[in-house]
Amino acid sequence: MIGLTRRSLLGVGSAMVLAPVAARAAELMAAQEHVPLWPGKIPGDIGTAIKRRVDSRSGNDANPDRWIYGVAHPELIVFRPANPNGAAVLCMPGGSYEFLAFDNEGAEQARWLNARGVTVFILMYRLPAEGWAHREDVPLQDAQRAMRLIRRDASKYGIDPKRVAALGFSAGGHLCGSLATRHAEQVYAPVDEADRLSARPDIAGLIYPVVLLAGPEAHSGSRDNLLGKNAPEALRRSHSVEQRVDVDTPPLFLIHAEDDGTVPIANSIHLYQVMLDHKRPAEMHLFDQGGHGFGARLPADMPGAEWPRLFARFAARKGVFPADAA
Numbered sequence: 091m092i093g094l095t096r097r098s099l100l101g102v103g104s105a106m107v108l109a110p111v112a113a114r115a116a117e118l119m120a121a122q123e124h125v126p127l128w129p130g131k132i133p134g135d136i137g138t139a140i141k142r143r144v145d146s147r148s149g150n151d152a153n154p155d156r157w158i159y160g161v162a163h164p165e166l167i168v169f170r171p172a173n174p175n176g177a178a179v180l181c182m183p184g185g186s187y188e189f190l191a192f193d194n195e196g197a198e199q200a201r202w203l204n205a206r207g208v209t210v211f212i213l214m215y216r217l218p219a220e221g222w223a224h225r226e227d228v229p230l231q232d233a234q235r236a237m238r239l240i241r242r243d244a245s246k247y248g249i250d251p252k253r254v255a256a257l258g259f260s261a262g263g264h265l266c267g268s269l270a271t272r273h274a275e276q277v278y279a280p281v282d283e284a285d286r287l288s289a290r291p292d293i294a295g296l297i298y299p300v301v302l303l304a305g306p307e308a309h310s311g312s313r314d315n316l317l318g319k320n321a322p323e324a325l326r327r328s329h330s331v332e333q334r335v336d337v338d339t340p341p342l343f344l345i346h347a348e349d350d351g352t353v354p355i356a357n358s359i360h361l362y363q364v365m366l367d368h369k370r371p372a373e374m375h376l377f378d379q380g381g382h383g384f385g386a387r388l389p390a391d392m393p394g395a396e397w398p399r400l401f402a403r404f405a406a407r408k409g410v411f412p413a414d415a416a
Contacts, residue, residue, distance in 0.1 A: 138221025184260025263299025
């Protein structure tokens with residue numbers, strides 16, 4: 091997909107919400123199982139009134155393309171396969187930390203993963219600029235808690251707690267990378283026994299990810315929504331994924347297109363090099379075409395359309411997916 095994508099629409103202005111489509115989209119979302127992340131007060135809650143808003147970009151019930159704003163109550167939305175194989179994926183949609191691209195980078199990913207027997211948990215994480223204390227760590231609080239809840243409830247979902255992958259797109263890729271590199275960092279006070287469990291994903295897939303929050307190749311929109319405008323350089327660097335790679339970083343899988351006009355391909359290249367420098371396992375695939383925000387929607391004749399199969403093979407080699415799911 092080289093022309094108009096959801097990212098290239100950001101500067102055009104918000105599309106009108108089509109009431110019938112938005113209502114139908116809400117019905118479809120409600121049909122899934124929802125798991126609240128926090129049993130009591132949510133970390134960073136300062137009483138801000140946050141209202142849910144759904145923008146429908148497609149105007150088509152059959153092929154919805156929803157952008158979700160206003161996440162007051164973060165949760166997991168569970169997509170169960172007909173024949174679970176014990177593997178699970180925590181999926182983090184992108185949206186510049188301003189919205190969540192629920193269908194393109196969430197529900198549509200669950201579809202192909204479910205077809206391979208993988209249980210999918212879409213993370214509806216909080217958006218840091220919507221009014222939370224310590225905004226810079228709000229999405230990571232949700233991601234860590236989500237991974238721990240998945241492991242706590244592994245038997246309920248028929249999954250192996252040692253076979254849980256993370257998958258993130260764009261700004262969700264930054265969150266996925268932050269979870270992979272900062273899984274052991276305490277960013278919230280423990281609330282129950284689940285917080286004794288590891289938040290480390292067994293592998294992490296970063297698809298056209300935001301990695302750099304400092305320097306000329308940083309994605310300024312994601313950076314400013316996460317950290318605030320004019321954030322100190324030290325904060326920008328400390329929240330750049332490549333700065334946090336260490337000996338316990340799990341295997342990473344990276345996808346990027348050369349013609350990505352939103353998040354420069356250097357973000358993935360730089361992270362891959364840092365992984366090599368730290369002698370950590372990583373696999374990267376770069377494509378000459380694809381743009382940004384393509385999810386699993388590239389035409390079959392474009393090389394980048396193969397990335398789901400490549401990720402499944404990577405996950406199988408690392409023992410997270412069974413061989414027959416590759």
